[in-house]
Amino acid sequence: MLLLALLLAAAVMTIFVSLGSITLVAWPPLAVAGYLLVRFPRDHAIITFDRLWIGGLLAYILLAHRRVPAAATSRFMKIGFGVFFLAFGIRAIAMSTSISGPIQTWVDSVVLPSIVFVAVSRYATTRERTQRFALSLMIAGGLLGAIGLAERIAGFELASLSNGQRRYDEVIGATRISGPYSVPETYALSLVICFAATLYWLQSRGRGPYIWGILIAALEVSGIVFSFFRAAWIAALLVVIGSFGIRPSRFGRTLVIAGVVGSLVFAGTTQLEQHNKAFEARTNNTDNIYGRLATYEQGIQLFKSAPLTGIGIDQYNAVVTDRAPVVFHKVKSVTFPHSSFIAVLAEQGLFGFVPLIFLSCGIWLVLRRIRAVASTSEEGVLAGSIAGAAAGYLIMSLTLTMLPYEPSNAFFAAFLGMTVGRLDVRSAETGRAVAQ
Numbered sequence: 001m002l003l004l005a006l007l008l009a010a011a012v013m014t015i016f017v018s019l020g021s022i023t024l025v026a027w028p029p030l031a032v033a034g035y036l037l038v039r040f041p042r043d044h045a046i047i048t049f050d051r052l053w054i055g056g057l058l059a060y061i062l063l064a065h066r067r068v069p070a071a072a073t074s075r076f077m078k079i080g081f082g083v084f085f086l087a088f089g090i091r092a093i094a095m096s097t098s099i100s101g102p103i104q105t106w107v108d109s110v111v112l113p114s115i116v117f118v119a120v121s122r123y124a125t126t127r128e129r130t131q132r133f134a135l136s137l138m139i140a141g142g143l144l145g146a147i148g149l150a151e152r153i154a155g156f157e158l159a160s161l162s163n164g165q166r167r168y169d170e171v172i173g174a175t176r177i178s179g180p181y182s183v184p185e186t187y188a189l190s191l192v193i194c195f196a197a198t199l200y201w202l203q204s205r206g207r208g209p210y211i212w213g214i215l216i217a218a219l220e221v222s223g224i225v226f227s228f229f230r231a232a233w234i235a236a237l238l239v240v241i242g243s244f245g246i247r248p249s250r251f252g253r254t255l256v257i258a259g260v261v262g263s264l265v266f267a268g269t270t271q272l273e274q275h276n277k278a279f280e281a282r283t284n285n286t287d288n289i290y291g292r293l294a295t296y297e298q299g300i301q302l303f304k305s306a307p308l309t310g311i312g313i314d315q316y317n318a319v320v321t322d323r324a325p326v327v328f329h330k331v332k333s334v335t336f337p338h339s340s341f342i343a344v345l346a347e348q349g350l351f352g353f354v355p356l357i358f359l360s361c362g363i364w365l366v367l368r369r370i371r372a373v374a375s376t377s378e379e380g381v382l383a384g385s386i387a388g389a390a391a392g393y394l395i396m397s398l399t400l401t402m403l404p405y406e407p408s409n410a411f412f413a414a415f416l417g418m419t420v421g422r423l424d425v426r427s428a429e430t431g432r433a434v435a436q
Contacts (some may be wrong), residue, residue, distance in 0.1 A: 026138035071427035077362030111411035120417030141194025145219025186405035196389035235392030242388020310349035
């Protein structure tokens with residue numbers, strides 16, 4: 001099976017050499033369609049669409065030579081990315097050399113998104129290329145939204161086709177839609193990232209028909225709403241505030257947009273709570289919050305038991321099952337970490353957690369720098385949109401275990417790559433202007 005996967009990867013790379021950048025631009029919507037279609041074997045798949053296609057992007061990276069030096073802030077972030085990449089990989093290989101288990105988690109959650117990040121950062125060096133790739137992310141979001149809406153209306157589910165299962169929430173009396181993915185968490189976060197790309201595309205393309213972009217944005221918002229994750233709802237609001245409100249040297253605009261969005265949300269929430277029982281149950285469920293706090297306390301206890309290297313990647317559930325639950329306000333902790341940061345802290349200890357914080361700080365510096373050097377309206381929109389996407393990714397990672405899921409990680413890495421590519425070009429141009 002491994003030999004077959006390697007042969008397929010070699011064939012894909014050969015094709016990618018001849019096709020060039022079109023393979024990168026076509027990836028987001030094809031990844032949505034291919035997630036279910038290319039899986040072999042169906043249970044515990046070794047060959048998947050993204051492993052083949054993103055692996056093939058290595059050919060594009062080798063051919064797409066870097067044209068400008070990396071900016072200081074993006075270089076710092078890339079170092080953080082590399083350190084986290086290596087720390088995660090070393091910890092995974094130290095546990096097992098099998099291609100399944102921890103190594104598979106590392107490949108899907110870190111290696112593949114890293115390839116996407118590098119490829120997109122080398123491609124998105126102009127406004128036109130950035131808009132083209134954002135359009136591709138927008139189309140992917142439209143497909144995800146349409147699939148989720150169809151699931152909601154027709155009552156079918158696709159999670160079982162990708163080794164997942166239907167997620168019925170007894171508290172709200174409804175099924176959380178997951179689109180083509182195995183779990184609704186990665187579906188919701190993928191939509192949040194694509195929604196940010198859609199808002200960037202709508203605001204940056206100048207004059208023209210916006211109807212398709214608006215319709216796709218509506219599909220994306222529908223999918224986010226019916227995921228029934230409060231973190232996803234908050235993330236989408238942060239995307240709106242960031243995309244429309246964050247501009248260089250215009251803090252007042254951010255406050256105004258945040259105030260308008262907050263007022264609309266308050267009014268809409270009041271109406272929905274009166275007319276929608278599922279929404280009312282979701283917004284008023286405090287037991288869920290108490291359960292998370294209890295879970296975080298247990299995760300910290302696990303970290304204290306193995307502070308340097310953690311209890312092992314993918315071992316949280318197995319270890320917690322044999323322990324007494326932590327209780328907070330009469331609500332017991334659950335057997336999953338419910339936070340990417342708690343998961344890394346408990347499973348990889350300081351060996352993995354410190355690089356994760358290093359990477360997070362690097363991303364924050366990139367967000368600050370792209371906003372500072374933005375000199376056009378389009379660059380300002382890009383800076384605001386990536387800030388919203390990053391804030392959304394952070395809020396979901398703090399409250400849900402998002403790191404193991406490749407699709408949402410890859411989409412965020414792509415958006416981040418767009419930003420870093422433009423930042424490097426802008427910094428190089430600024431440096432030349434100063435030199436002259």
